[in-house]
Amino acid sequence: MAKKEKNVNTEISPEQMKEQHRVDHVVQLIKNRYQTTKEEYEAAHQETASVEQNYGQNAKINTYEIDDQMETNAEVQQQKALVSKNILAENILKDQLQVLQTLSDSPYFGRIDIQEDDDQPETLYIGTASFIDSDNNFLVYDWRAPIASIYYNGTLGPVTYQTPMGAQKADLLKKRQFKIKHGTIQHMFDTNETVGDDILQAVLGEHSTAYMQNIVATIQKEQNAIIRDTESDLLLVQGVAGSGKTSTILQRIAFLLYHSRQELNADQIVLFSPNLLFSNYISAVLPSLGERNMRQVTLAEFFGQRLQGLHVETLFSRYESQQRAVADDDWHSAKSDPAIMQAVKQYYQQLTASQLQFTALSLGSEEVISENELRELYLAQPATMRPSQKIQRMQKYLHKKISAIIATAANSDQIQAEVASLTNEEYHDLMGRHEINQDIPDVATYLGQKLAEQHYAPIVDGIYNAFFVDFYAQYQAFLRSYLPAAVPAFSHRLEFHQIALDDCAPLLLLRDLLTEGGQNRSIQHLFVDEMQDYTPTQLLYLQHSFPKAKLTLLGDSEQALFNPMQAPKELLTTLAQNLNAKNPRIVQLNKSYRSTQEITDFMKDLLPDGDEIQSFTRHGDLPELIITPDKVRGLTVLQAELNKIVSDEQVVALITKNKTEATTLYQRLRRGLPVTLLDNADRSLPESGVVILPIYLAKGLEFDDVVAFDISRDNYPDTTAGILYTICSRAMHRLKLIVCGQPSPLLTQIAPEHYQIKRSLTS
Numbered sequence: 017m018a019k020k021e022k023n024v025n026t027e028i029s030p031e032q033m034k035e036q037h038r039v040d041h042v043v044q045l046i047k048n049r050y051q052t053t054k055e056e057y058e059a060a061h062q063e064t065a066s067v068e069q070n071y072g073q074n075a076k077i078n079t080y081e082i083d084d085q086m087e088t089n090a091e092v093q094q095q096k097a098l099v100s101k102n103i104l105a106e107n108i109l110k111d112q113l114q115v116l117q118t119l120s121d122s123p124y125f126g127r128i129d130i131q132e133d134d135d136q137p138e139t140l141y142i143g144t145a146s147f148i149d150s151d152n153n154f155l156v157y158d159w160r161a162p163i164a165s166i167y168y169n170g171t172l173g174p175v176t177y178q179t180p181m182g183a184q185k186a187d188l189l190k191k192r193q194f195k196i197k198h199g200t201i202q203h204m205f206d207t208n209e210t211v212g213d214d215i216l217q218a219v220l221g222e223h224s225t226a227y228m229q230n231i232v233a234t235i236q237k238e239q240n241a242i243i244r245d246t247e248s249d250l251l252l253v254q255g256v257a258g259s260g261k262t263s264t265i266l267q268r269i270a271f272l273l274y275h276s277r278q279e280l281n282a283d284q285i286v287l288f289s290p291n292l293l294f295s296n297y298i299s300a301v302l303p304s305l306g307e308r309n310m311r312q313v314t315l316a317e318f319f320g321q322r323l324q325g326l327h328v329e330t331l332f333s334r335y336e337s338q339q340r341a342v343a344d345d346d347w348h349s350a351k352s353d354p355a356i357m358q359a360v361k362q363y364y365q366q367l368t369a370s371q372l373q374f375t376a377l378s379l380g381s382e383e384v385i386s387e388n389e390l391r392e393l394y395l396a397q398p399a400t401m402r403p404s405q406k407i408q409r410m411q412k413y414l415h416k417k418i419s420a421i422i423a424t425a426a427n428s429d430q431i432q433a434e435v436a437s438l439t440n441e442e443y444h445d446l447m448g449r450h451e452i453n454q455d456i457p458d459v460a461t462y463l464g465q466k467l468a469e470q471h472y473a474p475i476v477d478g479i480y481n482a483f484f485v486d487f488y489a490q491y492q493a494f495l496r497s498y499l500p501a502a503v504p505a506f507s508h509r510l511e512f513h514q515i516a517l518d519d520c521a522p523l524l525l526l527r528d529l530l531t532e533g534g535q536n537r538s539i540q541h542l543f544v545d546e547m548q549d550y551t552p553t554q555l556l557y558l559q560h561s562f563p564k565a566k567l568t569l570l571g572d573s574e575q576a577l578f579n580p581m582q583a584p585k586e587l588l589t590t591l592a593q594n595l596n597a598k599n600p601r602i603v604q605l606n607k608s609y610r611s612t613q614e615i616t617d618f619m620k621d622l623l624p625d626g627d628e629i630q631s632f633t634r635h636g637d638l639p640e641l642i643i644t645p646d647k648v649r650g651l652t653v654l655q656a657e658l659n660k661i662v663s664d665e666q667v668v669a670l671i672t673k674n675k676t677e678a679t680t681l682y683q684r685l686r687r688g689l690p691v692t693l694l695d696n697a698d699r700s701l702p703e704s705g706v707v708i709l710p711i712y713l714a715k716g717l718e719f720d721d722v723v724a725f726d727i728s729r730d731n732y733p734d735t736t737a738g739i740l741y742t743i744c745s746r747a748m749h750r751l752k753l754i755v756c757g758q759p760s761p762l763l764t765q766i767a768p769e770h771y772q773i774k775r776s777l778t779s
């Protein structure tokens with residue numbers, strides 16, 4: 017997408033020329049390194065290809081004799097190991113090429129001159145990655161290097177930075193910012209500030225892009241504190257819309273990966289994101305910083321993976337039903353309260369054998385292990401054991417039992433008859449790489465065993481997963497004692513293989529306690545974006561699932577679409593208590609960077625405590641309120657306005673309150689305009705035209721132009737301030753609200769100087 021170029025200096029000062037010479041020199045060295053790395057990469061690639069070809073040929077050798085077979089196996093294994101080693105080397109070189117490519121375009125963005133003790137002053141340049149010449153001189157320092165923190169934190173004069181050996185003092189003599197593109201300095205200036213406004217102005221003035229950009233060159237001091245925090249086990253970031261929460265956590269992930277390179281890799285980091293569009297939108301940030309992406313998952317996906325076979329309600333269907341006022345509340349507040357998790361634990365501890373909900377393991381009409389047998393088995397376990405220990409012992413016993421059943425079945429008449437009627441293909445599938453030899457003296461028994469294993473696989477699986485305890489019935493029994501009124505709705509959903517989002521966390525906790533499972537100890541960092549949309553119960557369950565992970569939770573209580581939120585400080589206390597955090601910390605981000613000052617001022621007025629939001633001084637047009645007499649004429653105006661702003665290069669977002677409204681508008685507009693309707697399953701935005709999307713799908717996203725329709729008294733009553741605020745805060749440069757009929761009471765709170773009004777009475 018085209019970007020505006022700003023602040024390109026035409027007159028070049030002698031100082032800039034000197035800097036340009038250095039840039040030229042460094043870029044040349046980077047290009048040379050790129051060339052040699054490319055040659056190494058191509059050689060490695062060829063090597064891999066030839067080993068693979070070789071390996072392919074070897075794998076085809078047909079082996080009848082056991083000795084030949086073993087020899088070939090060993091050779092194949094060796095070749096395989098060689099291929100994976102080569103691929104690893106190739107990937108490292110490929111990553112280096114990527115980094116060098118980025119550096120050759122823009123080798124650095126900052127310079128600091130520092131003096132330590134009585135040493136000579138030193139000049140350091142800071143970029144997205146380090147670049148070291150053949151004499152081991154750092155021509156560019158990685159932005160994550162300890163010394164680089166001075167660039168983001170320090171004002172001129174004495175500064176301190178952290179090193180592995182402890183705090184180090186220095187004198188900051190100069191701080192210079194650069195904007196370098198295609199190897200040419202476009203803009204540079206010295207600053208005493210954290211990172212001066214000029215470059216930030218230029219960056220924020222650009223068009224929105226399909227993918228979020230990294231903010232490495234312009235990280236602000238308060239954001240840097242979040243990025244470089246390695247101490248807190250619970251880091252709660254409360255930030256107003258557009259304050260850089262998402263940007264900051266992605267930079268934080270890149271920082272952590274660099275900081276703990278030896279102990280941490282991207283697979284040990286999980287980010288809970290609001291939806292699939294958002295996951296895709298942020299997916300380019302880490303690669304642009306030379307890092308691999310962390311794992312991403314939405315809450316419904318996460319629960320869905322653990323509750324296979326059930327359809328887990330998404331946040332959005334929950335929101336939609338709230339909107340239609342059809343939800344009977346479903347005891348949302350009781351199920352969101354951490355007390356329910358305590359109650360589950362207590363229930364588990366006091367569970368008696370007669371309360372356990374066993375269910376027979378059956379294959380069709382064949383009952384393999386009966387409910388009675390299960391209960392007797394449970395009763396036979398030592399009384400002092402916890403229920404989970406008894407269940408584990410049952411699993412061991414049942415595994416033995418099913419192995420014996422399989423062994424007997426292998427030689428049964430029925431299975432042997434199946435063996436006799438195997439087709440050639442089935443025979444080879446079952447034999448796999450095995451041939452008739454000493455290992456398989458009796459082919460019929462071997463094949464019978466395989467068939468019996470296939471037959472009993474669901475039972476083996478059921479034993480492995482302890483499905484002989486009916487967890488749903490168990491949770492139902494728990495509800496009956498804790499929240500009896502909630503049982504019918506839960507049971508009704510279950511009949512249709514559905515489960516409400518609010519039931520997932522307590523139900524899974526109960527299952528995990530009974531099975532001592534469900535915990536992933538390898539995850540070291542857990543990030544939750546848009547945490548205001550999670551209930552405390554859900555957050556507790558996430559912590560339970562990733563017990564070794566440090567938590568970074570980011571949210572904005574004003575954008576809460578689903579739950580009422582506590583004030584930030586109270587929230588930290590509640591979470592720290594419930595999550596047993598030893599080192600909790602809260603950081604508030606009050607400055608909003610996304611929108612022009614005019615848009616930010618407008619949306620501030622929508623909130624009772626909007627004054628806390630600081631706008632960034634970047635100017636644009638005042639938001640427009642277009643007043644129309646009714647919906648019919650409003651629609652004509654909407655069409656005309658969209659026609660005016662739609663272009664081939666940009667996306668215009670028409671953001672609605674809910675899905676119904678989005679679908680209706682799509683039906684009305686699709687004939688005359690290039691419109692795309694987005695829903696929960698969509699993963700990417702179109703490149704241009706008008707996108708229509710409900711607000712919950714626009715979470716975390718931003719657009720040059722945002723239009724909202726029917727901001728009337730009926731559609732946006734005063735209870736919807738959070739929704740309207742979230743819609744307006746998606747706009748970077750321009751915002752239009754079309755009012756049909758009586759304006760929303762929310763609009764009356766906005767100072768008249770914060771918008772321009774247009775009246776349209778035409779049909």
Ligand SMILES: Nc1ncnc2c1ncn2[C@@H]1O[C@H](COP(=O)(O)OP(=O)(O)OP(=O)(O)O)[C@@H](O)[C@H]1O
Nearest residue numbers: 231234235236257258259260261262263609610716
């Ligand atoms: N330090 C920075 N330098 C440059 N751009 C920044 C900086 N901080 C934030 N931005 C920009 O501001 C916009 C909003 O950032 P981001 O989406 O991270 O905010 P957020 O707090 O997660 O927003 P929301 O909660 O409203 O979704 C993005 O375009 C981002 O690039």
